[in-house]
Amino acid sequence: MTAPRELAELPFVDLLRPHSGPLERAGVYETVHFDRRTFDDAEAPNTRFEECAFTSLSVTGCGLRRSKFHDVWLRGARVVGSNLAETQWWDAVVLSAAFAGVEAFSSQWRRVLFSGCKLDSVNFRDATFRDVVFEDCVLRDVDWSGSALRSVRFPGSALHRARFGKSELAGTDFRGATELDMADGYTALKGAIIDSGQLVPIAPMLAAALGITVKDN
Numbered sequence: 294m295t296a297p298r299e300l301a302e303l304p305f306v307d308l309l310r311p312h313s314g315p316l317e318r319a320g321v322y323e324t325v326h327f328d329r330r331t332f333d334d335a336e337a338p339n340t341r342f343e344e345c346a347f348t349s350l351s352v353t354g355c356g357l358r359r360s361k362f363h364d365v366w367l368r369g370a371r372v373v374g375s376n377l378a379e380t381q382w383w384d385a386v387v388l389s390a391a392f393a394g395v396e397a398f399s400s401q402w403r404r405v406l407f408s409g410c411k412l413d414s415v416n417f418r419d420a421t422f423r424d425v426v427f428e429d430c431v432l433r434d435v436d437w438s439g440s441a442l443r444s445v446r447f448p449g450s451a452l453h454r455a456r457f458g459k460s461e462l463a464g465t466d467f468r469g470a471t472e473l474d475m476a477d478g479y480t481a482l483k484g485a486i487i488d489s490g491q492l493v494p495i496a497p498m499l500a501a502a503l504g505i506t507v508k509d510n
Contacts, residue, residue, distance in 0.1 A: 305344040457481040
């Protein structure tokens with residue numbers, strides 16, 4: 294996925310204007326630059342962000358449920374203990390960001406790049422992902438249970454204790470992931486792509502999940 298890696302590469306960079314003040318409920322932000330802003334315990338559900346840039350942003354304990362993020366670019370963001378449930382992310386780039394203890398269930402992600410990010414205990418239950426790339430990321434205790442992942446890739450990323458129970462992984466490509474450690478959901482791998490090196494360590498758990506008894510004479 295080709296994506297702008299620097300702020301100056303954004304097609305709308307000349308239109309950006311700095312943001313000041315608090316976030317508004319059901320606010321509409323277009324071509325706004327949130328730079329070095331800190332939002333703690335802010336409540337701004339149903340807010341729309343379009344062609345916005347976020348740099349060195351800190352978000353803690355915020356409620357952004359059902360908000361929409363379209364054509365947004367984030368670098369160096371830190372999002373902790375916040376509510377991103379039912380949010381919509383389309384055509385987004387997320388660079389060197391950290392998400393911890395985030396509720397993002399029933400969210401939608403299309404044409405999104407995560408690069409150099411850390412995701413820890415993020416709840417993606419019942420979310421949908423299409424054409425999403427996790428590049429050089431570390432994902433710990435991320436819960437994708439019941440989610441639909443289509444054309445999702447993990448090049449250079451490490452997955453630790455990932456949960457995929459009752460997920461749909463059609464076309465999900467794990468090749469290139471540096472680690473594929475699953476807490477559950479082995480039967481959900483139907484339709485996914487893995488390489489032979491990844492198959493060997495998960496083979497016993499996969500066999501057990503399929504009810505296969507492996508017994509040597």
